Amino acid sequence: MTTGASLSPTSRLGTPTAPPPRRALTRRSWGRLLWWVVLLLGIAYFVLPLLATFQVSLGTRVPFKAYTNTFDDPRFWSGLAYSAFCAVLTIIGSVVLIVPTAYWVRLKVPRLRPIVEFVTLLPFVVPPVVLVFGLVSLYSRKPIALTATDAGSTFLLVAAYVVLSLPYMYRSVDTGLRAIDIRTLTEAAQSLGAGWPTIIVRVILPNVRLAVMSGAFLTFAIVMGEYTIANFLFRPAFGPYLSLLGRDRTFEPAAVSLISFGLTWLAMGAIALIGRRSRGRVTVVAVK
Numbered sequence: 001m002t003t004g005a006s007l008s009p010t011s012r013l014g015t016p017t018a019p020p021p022r023r024a025l026t027r028r029s030w031g032r033l034l035w036w037v038v039l040l041l042g043i044a045y046f047v048l049p050l051l052a053t054f055q056v057s058l059g060t061r062v063p064f065k066a067y068t069n070t071f072d073d074p075r076f077w078s079g080l081a082y083s084a085f086c087a088v089l090t091i092i093g094s095v096v097l098i099v100p101t102a103y104w105v106r107l108k109v110p111r112l113r114p115i116v117e118f119v120t121l122l123p124f125v126v127p128p129v130v131l132v133f134g135l136v137s138l139y140s141r142k143p144i145a146l147t148a149t150d151a152g153s154t155f156l157l158v159a160a161y162v163v164l165s166l167p168y169m170y171r172s173v174d175t176g177l178r179a180i181d182i183r184t185l186t187e188a189a190q191s192l193g194a195g196w197p198t199i200i201v202r203v204i205l206p207n208v209r210l211a212v213m214s215g216a217f218l219t220f221a222i223v224m225g226e227y228t229i230a231n232f233l234f235r236p237a238f239g240p241y242l243s244l245l246g247r248d249r250t251f252e253p254a255a256v257s258l259i260s261f262g263l264t265w266l267a268m269g270a271i272a273l274i275g276r277r278s279r280g281r282v283t284v285v286a287v288k
Contacts, residue, residue, distance in 0.1 A: 057254035079241035169215035176211025
């Protein structure tokens with residue numbers, strides 16, 4: 001029987017455990033404090049410019065007049081719709097190009113992976129103005145004069161956006177493929193009689209859906225704010241409209257920036273919601 005002394009805490013095995021030292025508690029407290037400081041600085045970095053832009057958009061005389069003028073401008077809706085249309089086409093083209101390529105490289109020719117990664121990183125090296133100058137110089141004359149028609153110019157614009165989206169889409173898809181066992185899935189699908197198109201569409205693509213969505217978010221944001229390529233191709237996109245608006249008016253550019261920011265996030269949220277609802281268990285079935 002022990003008296004006059006406090007018992008130290010014991011573990012389940014009956015052995016006494018020492019309390020954590022004060023230095024560890026101090027380091028943990030300072031770590032939490034530093035984490036909160038970084039979080040608050042990050043929030044301030046993103047929120048304060050938005051608040052400043054909102055204050056500028058209110059103007060000095062009639063509040064929210066800039067927003068009503070923006071919504072009444074038909075060029076705003078036409079430019080926004082055109083950029084959204086190009087963004088959807090760019091996402092589709094990027095998925096069709098990147099998913100089979102990344103899958104085939106990882107499955108059949110892993111030695112070519114460094115070369116493919118280097119090619120997909122070239123948009124970071126080649127400026128958009130150089131890219132669009134090469135496209136205009138090549139496709140503004142016969143035999144393939146695509147810039148002579150609106151459809152051809154839109155096709156060139158989407159093709160250029162697909163090139164710009166290569167680093168983001170390829171990295172996202174490659175990360176998603178790394179997280180699954182594509183060789184086992186491919187062998188299982190082939191044993192059930194599935195061909196290559198069926199394997200990619202019904203087996204691989206559903207398993208990398210979240211990775212594709214991540215690349216689609218970045219692609220959508222890039223297309224909605226791109227200016228150089230659309231301006232040189234004389235396309236009625238949202239970026240050139242915003243630039244022209246800033247030359248003529250004072251408060252409307254700030255209002256349009258906030259509106260486009262909100263609409264972009266709403267569209268990205270809708271894409272994420274669709275991706276979550278369509279998420280399901282992947283089943284490989286026999287193909288007759």
